[in-house]
Amino acid sequence: RHNINITAIAQGASERNISFVIDAAQQARALNIIHQAFFEIRKRLSLVVIGVGNIGSTLLGQLRAQRSHLLARGFDVTVVGLANSKKFVLNPRGIDLARWRQRLAASRRRMIPQVLAREISKLELTDAAIVDCTAAESVVAAYPDFVRANLHIITPNKRANVLPRSEYAALMELLQSRQKYFLDEANVGAGLPIMSTIRDLIASGDVIKRIEGIFSGTLSYLFNNFDGSVPFSALVKDAWRRGLTEPDPRDDLSGQDVARKLLILARQAGAQLDIADVDVETLVPPKLAGGPFSERFFGALARFDDKMAARLKRARSHDAVLRYVGSLAGGRARARIQEFRWDHPIAMTKGSDNIIAFNTKRYSQTPLVIQGPGAGPDVTAMGVFSDILKLLHYLPH
Amino acid sequence: RHNINITAIAQGASERNISFVIDAAQQARALNIIHQAFFEIRKRLSLVVIGVGNIGSTLLGQLRAQRSHLLARGFDVTVVGLANSKKFVLNPRGIDLARWRQRLAASRRRMIPQVLAREISKLELTDAAIVDCTAAESVVAAYPDFVRANLHIITPNKRANVLPRSEYAALMELLQSRQKYFLDEANVGAGLPIMSTIRDLIASGDVIKRIEGIFSGTLSYLFNNFDGSVPFSALVKDAWRRGLTEPDPRDDLSGQDVARKLLILARQAGAQLDIADVDVETLVPPKLAGGPFSERFFGALARFDDKMAARLKRARSHDAVLRYVGSLAGGRARARIQEFRWDHPIAMTKGSDNIIAFNTKRYSQTPLVIQGPGAGPDVTAMGVFSDILKLLHYLPH
Structure with a gap:
């Protein structure tokens, strides 16, 4: 099932241990799989990253670099979609982060946020989020569509949080009624822990x-x-x-x-x-x-x-x-x-x-x-990454 | 069921609305109950607070003061147990936080952490944590018993984190294999967001x-x-x-x-x-x-x-x-x-x-x-409270 070649297998007489021989190259992956099979704490999260400028592309780099670290912790994060202001691409099996620019460039799908939301909802993903790395109003206008398509929202984009009061309240209510998270740490101070601190202060x-x-x-x-x-x-x-x-x-x-x-x-x-x-x-x-x-x-x-x-x-x-x-x-x-x-x-x-x-x-x-530095692609992407981690923890096993 | 008196009830002709008349004093509570019934996002968490000195008693005060705020957010946090160095008291239906000192004083159960762990496991709680507000080695020595009794651990007590390397690794492994969280924000800098920041930096x-x-x-x-x-x-x-x-x-x-x-x-x-x-x-x-x-x-x-x-x-x-x-x-x-x-x-x-x-x-x-101030009961209890909030988010619906 996991494409690992088992060369030999043996069970101990007491039936308390099972040994098998595998290719050395597959050792790390095999260990991960066994670990997950026994402890069953693997959580899957599908992300659709909108906006691949400075912040978005830095985030994709961080996700690629941290993939094995996340897997070792039981977190399977897959980027299933990408969009810039012109095009989007979707692949439920995951987009190869070594070649995302080519994949996006090759796409013929025109980026209309509401269309993207509809297409994502057809994929029937279990746990998924959009990561809005734009500063665009047009993407924020489609947040209700994304929420209704069963997506959480992670974003450094401040525009949702400064909507007129009634629209802001309606969005927050929709999120709550659909049990979707809205994670916005990088809205203020990039990777500095400002939003989480003010929330903790008030909640306590x-x-x-x-x-x-x-x-x-x-x-x-x-x-x-x-x-x-x-x-x-x-x-x-x-x-x-x-x-x-x-x-x-x-x-x-x-x-x-x-x-x-x-x-x-x-x-x-x-x-x-x-x-x-x-x-x-x-x-x-x-x-x-x-x-x-x-x-x-x-x-x-x-x-x-x-x-x-x-x-x-x-x-x-x-x-x-x-x-x-x-x-x-x-x-x-x-x-x-x-x-x-x-x-x-x-x-x-x-x-x-x-x-x-x-x-x-x-x-x-x-x-x-x-x-500390409260702007710049590196530290802003870190704020977004930190919200992805939070969402992973929030998701049920 | 919730002890709210409904004076009158009426259903709209279109069957799309139901109105009822209740006592004004019960309005807030009724709204909470309706909200929870419809959105079903209520999460229950049972806490056993060990150590009721400066930090522990401040935390109990914060939990009491924030109870309605937490309920409004769908979080039902109940203190089911309390212990000082001499005695413990358990009540699966929750200890009245207005009278916890009397309840603890009236107890005849001698505080032996391993015994407490066994007694808690008999309660068959779904989601529960010990909150170790002591600086005691004897409590840390019983952490494995608490984990095996199906409890998460939240603590400002530094002693677990400075155990000899092999003991520390064994505890972390036990926690992982039992899928229990170990939350220690207040170990360094009390309520200052230091532990969460170093973890986010590394994970990203x-x-x-x-x-x-x-x-x-x-x-x-x-x-x-x-x-x-x-x-x-x-x-x-x-x-x-x-x-x-x-x-x-x-x-x-x-x-x-x-x-x-x-x-x-x-x-x-x-x-x-x-x-x-x-x-x-x-x-x-x-x-x-x-x-x-x-x-x-x-x-x-x-x-x-x-x-x-x-x-x-x-x-x-x-x-x-x-x-x-x-x-x-x-x-x-x-x-x-x-x-x-x-x-x-x-x-x-x-x-x-x-x-x-x-x-x-x-x-x-x-x-x-x-x-900022990195010591003192108020800000240390806030660090612990912030971990309780994290655990509430981590728990499945």
């Missing part, structure tokens, strides 16, 4: 008093390097050239990404907010907010350099630095530039680190702080 | 390069306050008087607790070490290491104050402070006093904070850092 009865932190790797980088030696607009342009910002840097400077993460945390903490309720300071001057992006933006932004320089100078006169932080306290969510004294943990961030400090009833004297 | 294929941190709240406090204004021995005595050390402060100063935590992390990272392999610098002068503890210890310790003062002075000449840290790198585990420059995260700890920095293949530019 702690009360969130204040959450404060730096939630944008790009804004972290800009303010960590804004020391007055170079005008702010030049720093932005340099970061843009080096690929450290979004293609349109206004997507970072607007603070909207920070606002989304704050909304996600606020909803976890039980607040009934919508994105419009988050008070956001944009770093994009109003006149530059509209229209398509071009390099001329940086020249226009330079007209506001004096204002930024003055803010930095004022902070320094208070022994402080500037940081773009999100905060949540008293039911109010705010994203803005704030001053922090040099010895404050938020002033000590380096590179493009994220940091989050939880002040709670239990963590009141000194906060619980989590800090 | 990251490679640990270096782990460094402060793992003792007491030693953190002592060095955070050692500024030269007061001799080291006087600081220790003051901390002891204020209950911030173990009753015998040599248990903190010996560094053995730090060594144990390092061993636990090292084993998670795959190193084949025993406690004797950890290189520990003790702060207890050899002559003072033996014999029973008395207040005269502090006088004898004072003879070493000059040496500590000289170390502090040398650190300061390097713009550094002293910290007692544990580190793990290149297969080597060390616990000792080290110098850290004032702007290093480890130099920035306050109060009795724990801090841990993971330098890995993935987190190589800047480390993943978790910081």
Whole structure:
């Protein structure tokens, strides 16, 4: 059944042991099979990975590299489907992760999320999940179809968690009624254990008093390097050239990404907010907010350099630095530039680190702080991988 | 069946809705019951809490306070047993958490862990766990009996994880063969997400390069306050008087607790070490290491104050402070006093904070850092509670 050649077999006289001879090359696999047959703790999980850009392709690499490690723990994870924005491919027996690019390229199936959901449901998989590694609204719009097709959802895509309140509630209700998991650790802070920590705090009865932190790797980088030696607009342009910002840097400077993460945390903490309720300071001057992006933006932004320089100078006169932080306290969510004294943990961030400090009833004297790189394909894929592990544990034997 | 009084009942003509009138006071409970009847996702978990000191009694309070919250999520957690070092009490229908002290006090059953295991197995519970909130070796010695009695294990007790290698491996194998979970988040850093983070890193294929941190709240406090204004021995005595050390402060100063935590992390990272392999610098002068503890210890310790003062002075000449840290790198585990420059995260700890920095293949530019109070009944019980939640998720529907 498992394609292992048994050369010889012998049973002990006491009927308490059975020996057999196999090919040395098949030894590891044979051991796995025996282990599973006796302990029966193997769990199968089928994944459909949507989005094969930076994060998706890194995740596929991690899944491939960890396959034997997962099998040894009794977890049989198979990628049965892949999609980019144009095509999808499905294979219930599993897609060879050494050749997934070719398989996807060879597909003639046009990617329409609702069609993909229907096709997956025809496969009658027992335990399956979509892993949405896009930032697309169109995929989120099809989440209800995926759930009805009997799929769990694992995603770093923040768009579901920031849906208008009624749509968000409807999705959560649908998930619950269908007993499907929605796993979103990488929504905030990539691989940093932020979502799981806030959930554990609340579930164990702690009360969130204040959450404060730096939630944008790009804004972290800009303010960590804004020391007055170079005008702010030049720093932005340099970061843009080096690929450290979004293609349109206004997507970072607007603070909207920070606002989304704050909304996600606020909803976890039980607040009934919508994105419009988050008070956001944009770093994009109003006149530059509209229209398509071009390099001329940086020249226009330079007209506001004096204002930024003055803010930095004022902070320094208070022994402080500037940081773009999100905060949540008293039911109010705010994203803005704030001053922090040099010895404050938020002033000590380096590179493009994220940091989050939880002040709670239990963590009141000194906060619980989590800090580290909160963006990048490697660490984001790790957050997704960690959710795959959670789902494996959650599934019945 | 659920003791809810239905005053009136009506069915819609289309047979698609049923209405009934109930007492307003029973509304929340009725909603829960209906919800569970329809969605059938209720999971039952029976717990036997061993050790009802600071951590155990705080946990019982958290479980009592969170009962309705857990029920609303479909989790029915019942404490069916309690034990201190002298007595135990069992009640398969659940012990009233408002009166657990009286129930335990009224018991006549002598606490012998192996007997408790046998008695629990007679109850034929479906999903059950012991929660070992002791620091006792005698309870750990009975873990195999509990596992054979069909129980999962949840514990902040470090002793199982630092057993000699062969005993440790035998216990882990027994757990696996019986498909029982061993959940130990609160072994290191209390409620801080340290154990889950190191497991996620490794399972997702990251490679640990270096782990460094402060793992003792007491030693953190002592060095955070050692500024030269007061001799080291006087600081220790003051901390002891204020209950911030173990009753015998040599248990903190010996560094053995730090060594144990390092061993636990090292084993998670795959190193084949025993406690004797950890290189520990003790702060207890050899002559003072033996014999029973008395207040005269502090006088004898004072003879070493000059040496500590000289170390502090040398650190300061390097713009550094002293910290007692544990580190793990290149297969080597060390616990000792080290110098850290004032702007290093480890130099920035306050109060009795724990801090841990993971330098890995993935987190190589800047480390993943978790910081906060790593001791105390509230936050330790939270770590245990978080493991109870994990187990609830792991259990089949």
